Amino acid sequence: MKAMILAAGRGERMRPLTDRTPKPLLEAGGQPLIVHHLRALAVAGIRELVINHAHLGAQIEATLGDGSRFGVRIRYSPEPEGALETGGGILQALPLLGEAPFLVINGDVWADVDYAALAAAPEGLAHLMLVDNPPHHPEGDFHLDAAGRVHAEDSPRLTFGGIGVYRPELFAGCRPGRFPLAPLLRNAMAAGQVTGWHHHGDWIDVGTPERLVQLRRRLGETSPDISPAER
DSSP states (O other): OOEEEEEOOOOGGGTTGGGTSOGGGOEETTEEHHHHHHHHHHHTTOOEEEEEEOTTHHHHHHHHTTSGGGTSEEEEEEOOTTOOHHHHHHHHHHHHHOSSOEEEEETTEEEOOOGGGGOSOOSSSEEEEEEOOOTTOTTOSBEEOTTSBEESSSSSOBEEEEEEEEOGGGGTTOOSSOOOSHHHHHHHHHTTOEEEEEOOSOEEEOOSHHHHHHHHHHTTOSSOSOOGGGO
8 A cells, every 4th residue: 555644734833933945844753753753654564655735845856855764655646835635645646656545644643543443544534633622623614423433513522633545436526626624535435435443642733833743842852942043
């Protein structure tokens, strides 16, 4: 199975840290956020990767190269200024991802996920990781029923954790350009084509400087606070 890491966002909530550094290259635990994903995927045997980028994307390519020193092979999907949002970014990268189901990971999340366990093809069009609702998103996103189906409505609700396995057919009929992923998922849910699992392990949406500090503490850094040099 191939994997795609979404790394094209501007990181507005992370400013000023992202004014000079793309969010995936901000460090926690002594290495860039995106490198945590590369190493975890390599351990799981998932070594064919696609990374999209827009804001300061040249820095991402210069830092990661072809991925060989991390045990993976990286191909890049550059996007125009402003990026293509999640749906548009994945659609543009489909020729690099192929015709089989593929894994997609938000570059700004951190989780102790066993990616090797996700190698099986999804039952429907998508298989999503859901997590307990964090304080910054108390209402959640979707409902996971006892049979493992994900629904746009109903309660209790969980939060989409930014990790999922998708079939290319999810994007059938989509036109190139800028568009979000959520409407495609909701349409697939209405057709009973989305399954999911409730991840009970560690997970952090590293979307703000405060949560970056939280992750650094979680990873045991002795001086986790944002330094003046990073600002």
